[in-house]
Amino acid sequence: MSGPLAGVRVLEMEAVGPVPWAGxxxxxxxxxxxxxxxxxxxxxxxxxxxxxxxTLRGKTSVTADLKTEAGRNTVLDLAADxxxxxxxxxxxxxxxxxxxxxxxxxxxxxxVYGRVTGWGQSGPLAQEVGHDINYLALSGVLHxxxxxxxxxAVPLNLIGDFGxxxxxxxVGVMAALLQARVSGxxxxxxxxxxxxxxxxxxxxxxxxQAGQWHDRRASNLLDGGAHFxxxxxxxxxxxxxxxxxxPRFYAALLQGLGxxxxxxxxxxxxxxxxxxxxxxxxxxxxxxxxxxLRVFEGTEACVTPVLSLAQASRHPHFAAxxxxxxxxxxxxxxxxxxxxxxx
Numbered sequence: 001m002s003g004p005l006a007g008v009r010v011l012e013m014e015a016v017g018p019v020p021w022a023g024x025x026x027x028x029x030x031x032x033x034x035x036x037x038x039x040x041x042x043x044x045x046x047x048x049x050x051x052x053x054x055t056l057r058g059k060t061s062v063t064a065d066l067k068t069e070a071g072r073n074t075v076l077d078l079a080a081d082x083x084x085x086x087x088x089x090x091x092x093x094x095x096x097x098x099x100x101x102x103x104x105x106x107x108x109x110x111x112v113y114g115r116v117t118g119w120g121q122s123g124p125l126a127q128e129v130g131h132d133i134n135y136l137a138l139s140g141v142l143h144x145x146x147x148x149x150x151x152x153a154v155p156l157n158l159i160g161d162f163g164x165x166x167x168x169x170x171v172g173v174m175a176a177l178l179q180a181r182v183s184g185x186x187x188x189x190x191x192x193x194x195x196x197x198x199x200x201x202x203x204x205x206x207x208x209q210a211g212q213w214h215d216r217r218a219s220n221l222l223d224g225g226a227h228f229x230x231x232x233x234x235x236x237x238x239x240x241x242x243x244x245x246x247p248r249f250y251a252a253l254l255q256g257l258g259x260x261x262x263x264x265x266x267x268x269x270x271x272x273x274x275x276x277x278x279x280x281x282x283x284x285x286x287x288x289x290x291x292x293l294r295v296f297e298g299t300e301a302c303v304t305p306v307l308s309l310a311q312a313s314r315h316p317h318f319a320a321x322x323x324x325x326x327x328x329x330x331x332x333x334x335x336x337x338x339x340x341x342x343x
Contacts, residue, residue, distance in 0.1 A: 010085075010086065012035045014038050015089070017162075018169055022116070032060075038064075052330060057332065083110070084114060084177060101186075109185055110186050116191040118193045120192030125138075140198075144223055146218070147217065165196055168192075235291075240304065242301070255301075256292075256299060
């Protein structure tokens, strides 16, 4: 397989969430990924069809019963020839199976041992069960998402599983892999979703301590509190997203809405935000989404349609860039990021 990671060998232990996603990303970048499947897949309580498990793409698979000596030897043999091992079991499980870092390093001292969990390999909660929503709740992320009244909104599992978990795992693994190429020694990468969530919150945490972020929902620049950075319903039941932060973008937004900036409260007067949001909402509700897209086309107002999955897959921009690919009658997102080298 071509790509910047061609020649890198990855061993992926069967898991859900961040591990198979990270394995897919590595395979997309050219790594050779072998997935070690269980004889019986873990019961998630939902039916699964392998055709639609998009994170399996680009991988080969072997089945091994890790409760047997033969299964464990299979994994150790594969680890002996691998550069990276990825696993997402609860802390201590791989060690009890005889497949922990020390056992693998006896076969391959340069192996990078990537581990991702919700709570981390240590700490009072390390052995507790949980899912994306739980890790976001404890780290303060969930509290910041949603309307001002009522409980927080339930976001997709993109933040914890894939941003704070899978992406953190990838960054750590790549850093450790670079170091192993120099030293000949691998190391454990402890990627905890709570750690990743807190790291992602660094800019917000800084603004809060500077007194520039209110610790309540829908009252800040980037959480829907600002009338120029939020979503609005349109007359046809659709919605548009507005991100007009910079002054010239805001001026373009006001012009498209038929408003005169000089007779309105200044953009960043927060006490006026609720009033301005209600004014904007009433204007957007007068016309269907396509009307507003025509109004703002070619301007700097930062107004975009809120598209469904079906609509996004047909958008001209994604068509031009080839963002969606049909593989065996199944729609896949194209590999990202893209790489190019000088001619």
